[in-house]
Amino acid sequence: MALDDRKRMILQAIVEDYINTAEPVGSRSISKKTDLNLSAATIRNEMGDLEEMGLLVQPHTSAGRVPSTGGYRMYVDSLMEKYEMTAAEIDEMKKAATKKTLELEKIVRDVAAAFSGITGLPVIGVLPGTEASVVKNIKVVKIDSDKAMLIVSDKSGIIKNKLLHLKTDISDAFADDLSKILNENLSGLTISEINLSNIMEVQSVIGKNFEILASVMEMVHEAVLEIDTKQIFIDGLSNIFRFPEYGNVEKVKELFEVVEDKENLSKIIMEASVSTQTKILIGDEIPIPELKNNSVVLSPYRVSENITGILGVLGPARMDYPKIISALEFFTNQLSEALTNDFSDKKNQKLMIGKGDE
Amino acid sequence: MALDDRKRMILQAIVEDYINTAEPVGSRSISKKTDLNLSAATIRNEMGDLEEMGLLVQPHTSAGRVPSTGGYRMYVDSLMEKYEMTAAEIDEMKKAATKKTLELEKIVRDVAAAFSGITGLPVIGVLPGTEASVVKNIKVVKIDSDKAMLIVSDKSGIIKNKLLHLKTDISDAFADDLSKILNENLSGLTISEINLSNIMEVQSVIGKNFEILASVMEMVHEAVLEIDTKQIFIDGLSNIFRFPEYGNVEKVKELFEVVEDKENLSKIIMEASVSTQTKILIGDEIPIPELKNNSVVLSPYRVSENITGILGVLGPARMDYPKIISALEFFTNQLSEALTNDFSDKKNQKLMIGKGDE
DNA sequence: GTTAGCACTCAACAATAGAGAGTGCTAATT
DNA sequence: AATTAGCACTCTCTATTGTTGAGTGCTAAC
Numbered sequence: 001m002a003l004d005d006r007k008r009m010i011l012q013a014i015v016e017d018y019i020n021t022a023e024p025v026g027s028r029s030i031s032k033k034t035d036l037n038l039s040a041a042t043i044r045n046e047m048g049d050l051e052e053m054g055l056l057v058q059p060h061t062s063a064g065r066v067p068s069t070g071g072y073r074m075y076v077d078s079l080m081e082k083y084e085m086t087a088a089e090i091d092e093m094k095k096a097a098t099k100k101t102l103e104l105e106k107i108v109r110d111v112a113a114a115f116s117g118i119t120g121l122p123v124i125g126v127l128p129g130t131e132a133s134v135v136k137n138i139k140v141v142k143i144d145s146d147k148a149m150l151i152v153s154d155k156s157g158i159i160k161n162k163l164l165h166l167k168t169d170i171s172d173a174f175a176d177d178l179s180k181i182l183n184e185n186l187s188g189l190t191i192s193e194i195n196l197s198n199i200m201e202v203q204s205v206i207g208k209n210f211e212i213l214a215s216v217m218e219m220v221h222e223a224v225l226e227i228d229t230k231q232i233f234i235d236g237l238s239n240i241f242r243f244p245e246y247g248n249v250e251k252v253k254e255l256f257e258v259v260e261d262k263e264n265l266s267k268i269i270m271e272a273s274v275s276t277q278t279k280i281l282i283g284d285e286i287p288i289p290e291l292k293n294n295s296v297v298l299s300p301y302r303v304s305e306n307i308t309g310i311l312g313v314l315g316p317a318r319m320d321y322p323k324i325i326s327a328l329e330f331f332t333n334q335l336s337e338a339l340t341n342d343f344s345d346k347k348n349q350k351l352m353i354g355k356g357d358e
Numbered sequence: 359m360a361l362d363d364r365k366r367m368i369l370q371a372i373v374e375d376y377i378n379t380a381e382p383v384g385s386r387s388i389s390k391k392t393d394l395n396l397s398a399a400t401i402r403n404e405m406g407d408l409e410e411m412g413l414l415v416q417p418h419t420s421a422g423r424v425p426s427t428g429g430y431r432m433y434v435d436s437l438m439e440k441y442e443m444t445a446a447e448i449d450e451m452k453k454a455a456t457k458k459t460l461e462l463e464k465i466v467r468d469v470a471a472a473f474s475g476i477t478g479l480p481v482i483g484v485l486p487g488t489e490a491s492v493v494k495n496i497k498v499v500k501i502d503s504d505k506a507m508l509i510v511s512d513k514s515g516i517i518k519n520k521l522l523h524l525k526t527d528i529s530d531a532f533a534d535d536l537s538k539i540l541n542e543n544l545s546g547l548t549i550s551e552i553n554l555s556n557i558m559e560v561q562s563v564i565g566k567n568f569e570i571l572a573s574v575m576e577m578v579h580e581a582v583l584e585i586d587t588k589q590i591f592i593d594g595l596s597n598i599f600r601f602p603e604y605g606n607v608e609k610v611k612e613l614f615e616v617v618e619d620k621e622n623l624s625k626i627i628m629e630a631s632v633s634t635q636t637k638i639l640i641g642d643e644i645p646i647p648e649l650k651n652n653s654v655v656l657s658p659y660r661v662s663e664n665i666t667g668i669l670g671v672l673g674p675a676r677m678d679y680p681k682i683i684s685a686l687e688f689f690t691n692q693l694s695e696a697l698t699n700d701f702s703d704k705k706n707q708k709l710m711i712g713k714g715d716e
Numbered sequence: 717g718t719t720a721g722c723a724c725t726c727a728a729c730a731a732t733a734g735a736g737a738g739t740g741c742t743a744a745t746t
Numbered sequence: 747a748a749t750t751a752g753c754a755c756t757c758t759c760t761a762t763t764g765t766t767g768a769g770t771g772c773t774a775a776c
Contacts, residue, residue: 026738039750044739062738062757103521141499143511149519153501161507161519163461238614247607249599256596384769397719402770420726420769 001049009036010046011055012079015067019318022244024064069283069317072295076280076321083322085330093118093327097334104128104303104339109233112311115331116236119313119324122259124296126269126310127231128303130160131192138182140164140216142175148216150223152191155304162223166216178216181205194224232265234314245293245316258290259314269310272298276308278329283317293317299328301335311335359407367394368404369413370437373425377676380602382422427641427675430653434638434679441680443688451476451685455692462486462661462697467591470669473689474594477671477682480617482654484627484668485589486661488518489550496540498522498574500533506574508581510549513662520581524574536574539563552582590623592672603651603674616648617672627668630656634666636687641675651675657686659693669693 003011013034017025027043047065050056055071058064067075085093096114105127116123133154141149146169151161170178185202186194199221203213240246240255258264267287272279278299284292297319298312311332313324361369371392375383385401405423408414413429416422425433443451454472463485474481491512499507504527509519528536543560544552557579561571598604598613616622625645630637636657642650655677656670669690671682 024738028738040738041740041750041752042748045749048740058739060757061740062736062755064738137501139499139501141497141509143495143497143509144515147511147515149509151499151501151507153505157502157505238611238618241607241611241614249605249607249610252607252610253596253599256599260596382769386769398769399719399721399771400717403718406771416770418726419771420724420767422769 001053003053006036007046007050008079009034010043011050011067011071012075014047014050014056014065015071015075015079015318018066019320022316022318024059024066026064029064067318069285072282072317072321073285076282080322083326085326089327090330093330094334097331097338105231107338108309108311108335109235111331111335112233112235115311115313115327116239119327120239120242121313121315121319121324122237122239123235124265124268124298124310124312124314125233125235126273127233128307128309130154130307131190132306133191133304135187135189135191135194138179138186140175140178140182142170142172145169148175150220152224164216164219164223170216178213182220191224194221196221232262232269234259234265240315243316254290255294258288264288268296269298272296272310272312273300276300278325280321280325295319295321297321297324297328299332301332301339303336303339309335359411361411364394365404365408366437367392368401369408369425369429370433372405372408372414372423373429373433373437373676376424377678380674380676382417382424384422387422425676427643430640430675430679431643434640438680441684443684447685448688451688452692455689455696463589465696466667466669466693467593469689469693470591470593473669473671473685474597477685478597478600479671479673479677479682480595480597481593482623482626482656482668482670482672483591483593484631485591486665486667488512488665489548490664491549491662493545493547493549493552496537496544498533498536498540500528500530503527506533508578510582522574522577522581528574536571540578549582552579554579590620590627592617592623598673601674612648613652616646622646626654627656630654630668630670631658634658636683638679638683653677653679655679655682655686657690659690659697661694661697667693 010030013030014025017029017033027040027047030043030047031038031040047056050071051058051065055068055074056065057068057071059066096118097111108125108127112123112125135152136155137151137153139151141151143149143163146166148164148166148170149161150164181202185205186198189198199217203217237256237259240252246252246255268281271281271285271287278297281296281298283295286292286294286296291314293316294314295317296312296314298310300308300310302308311328313319313328315324368388371388372383375387375391385398385405388401388405389396389398405414408429409416409423413426413432414423415426415429417424454476455469466483466485470481470483493510494513495509495511497509499509501507501521504524506522506524506528507519508522539560543563544556547556557575561575595614595617598610604610604613626639629639629643629645636655639654639656641653644650644652644654649672651674652672653675654670654672656668658666658668660666669686671677671686673682
């Protein structure tokens with residue numbers, strides 16, 4: 001059966017109506033709401049066809065229709081119209097995205113929280129992984145007789161640091177030497193290239209002070225490993241209470257249990273992390289059976305060439321895709337802009353997200 | 359009316375029964391379950407008295423009784439027996455509390471998560487505030503042409519650090535000088551004593567390089583302020599789904615909304631932070647009306663003399679107080695021990711929570 | 717002082733009926 | 747040939763009603 005123009009329009013109308021009302025859509029209401037000038041009976045025939053094509057589903061015999069995963073997919077791929085944000089909305093978003101913090105993690109988390117507030121949806125965030133960062137500078141700073149801090153930075157300015165507890169006292173000078181040696185041997189490598197054998201090598205370069213070094217090196221290794229793990233978080237989860245589909249505790253409970261497990265979140269992220277543009281997972285396209293009535297929209301943000309994080313939303317499959325997508329991409333763009341500016345330019349002291357036109 | 363021994367025993371039996379079943383307790387079940395050898399009718403009379411005294415409440419005419427806030431209060435203050443943990447339980451807890459991380463925040467969060475897992479309750483945690491810490495060492499480390507890191511440590515080793523973005527390039531030597539000056543002028547003060555006028559003073563000590571210094575100082579000030587804010591978090595919230603009292607969405611929603619607002623959490627914490635021992639807030643003793651059917655048990659942990667954090671649980675008022683209290687105090691003790699050891703001793707490289715007898 | 721007995725109350729549950737929304741099919745209309 | 751009106755049918759949802767059972771308060775007997 002062919003999906004002619006009329007069928008497309010009817011499908012679009014049904015999806016959009018269902019997005020708004022969360023109620024199965026009947027033929028009569030489509031007949032009235034669209035300007036197709038068709039009677040309910042005609043719509044009914046068409047709806048029967050659309051159901052046969054697998055784009056609609058009927059919850060029970062005497063109910064209206066609801067989009068299937070395929071129906072939503074058709075909608076987002078070729079039916080929906082791009083949402084144009086109003087000036088007021090852009091303004092509000094800019095305001096929400098403006099943060100004066102300077103730490104990358106905080107910025108991302110704050111922006112994610114703001115985004116959740118604006119969309120009224122739970123937000124998934126992934127902090128930039130550092131495994132692809134090229135180390136530019138390593139420093140060991142003595143803090144106390146038994147403590148030192150390891151500071152690793154890369155060209156774009158991402159800095160991670162870790163407190164080291166030392167078995168033996170070291171001098172300031174020794175810390176400086178250590179920094180120099182580490183720098184000479186490890187800078188230029190990516191984080192993921194720094195492994196134990198690598199560090200051992202550095203160790204063998206210096207013959208003297210072997211024991212002291214051994215423990216420090218071990219800790220450096222641990223520190224680098226730890227830095228390596230991507231961090232996923234979710235915020236604004238309680239937003240799901242807005243949706244009638246989460247009107248009973250079982251559903252809520254299920255969602256919370258699924259989502260509290262980071263394993264699950266990374267499964268979702270995996271699906272999207274290959275792509276460099278916005279990715280939409282609808283219904284059972286999400287690799288977690290419990291989320292089959294939900295959708296996820298994910299969009300990457302950039303910190304530098306190959307360092308990226310992800311921001312996205314999670315919600316019922318009947319989300320307002322055009323609007324969500326616009327808003328999400330706006331936020332990830334702003335985030336990219338802010339982060340690349342701030343973490344590589346020399347100008348800005350305070351971080352301004354937005355194009356600086358205010 | 360006097361609260362004689364028999365009434366006390368009956369009250370205790372009712373509270374404990376209600377804690378277990380979450381169902382209003384009837385006279386007949388108390389008559390059977392206790393070894394008082396009293397008929398249901400007698401118990402009924404006594405229950406009538408207890409209700410009159412404000413210790414019990416009847417949800418409706420033909421229902422059993424439920425403890426009132428006063429009833430719970432009476433129970434925790436003078437009725438309940440101390441819960442003795444079994445060796446197996448202690449073992450399990452020790453295992454759960456053993457962490458090899460070295461960062462204070464991570465340790466606390468991990469222990470809190472473990473505690474939530476063991477008690478099956480949501481956990482509230484407060485990271486140690488640093489406002490009372492006496493600054494021992496301040497360091498400015500140059501990272502890049504436009505970035506430096508400020509590292510503040512105190513005697514017990516608590517270290518906070520912050521990335522500074524500089525307007526002007528500085529030399530390594532200048533960073534060293536800056537560290538020296540900051541140290542000479544600010545070490546010995548508590549964090550809360552370091553304020554703007556204080557920093558201005560340092561600034562005036564050095565005449566030259568004024569402009570450069572001005573911006574650095576401003577950032578130092580900001581950094582110190584930021585360090586000052588206590589951090590409250592909540593974990594394991596989805597545990598509340600275990601309780602029948604959260605069987606409908608409205609209740610769950612309400613709880614989530616209350617608890618997501620940090621303002622509310624700090625209100626709760628305020629109530630307890632004066633005390634140096636375990637504090638129990640029951641029902642409407644919690645300064646948040648929405649939580650009137652809940653209780654909070656809070657216990658402080660020590661990092662050093664006057665630096666403390668708080669760990670606690672939140673749950674329905676009918677929680678198993680004796681057990682919760684034992685477990686909570688066990689955990690805060692372990693935490694105190696681990697943190698004071700690790701953050702002041704010179705011995706342990708790895709952090710062992712527990713008495714090291716394994 | 718304690719207990720048995722009894723009338724009474726009320727929530728919870730199940731069964732039933734009716735309304736309303738929506739469908740599919742058929743026959744009439746354009 | 748496509749569209750539409752009409753109608754019987756299906757199924758959910760809501761309200762109503764009756765029934766059950768747990769629990770109480772009171773009174774009179776032990």
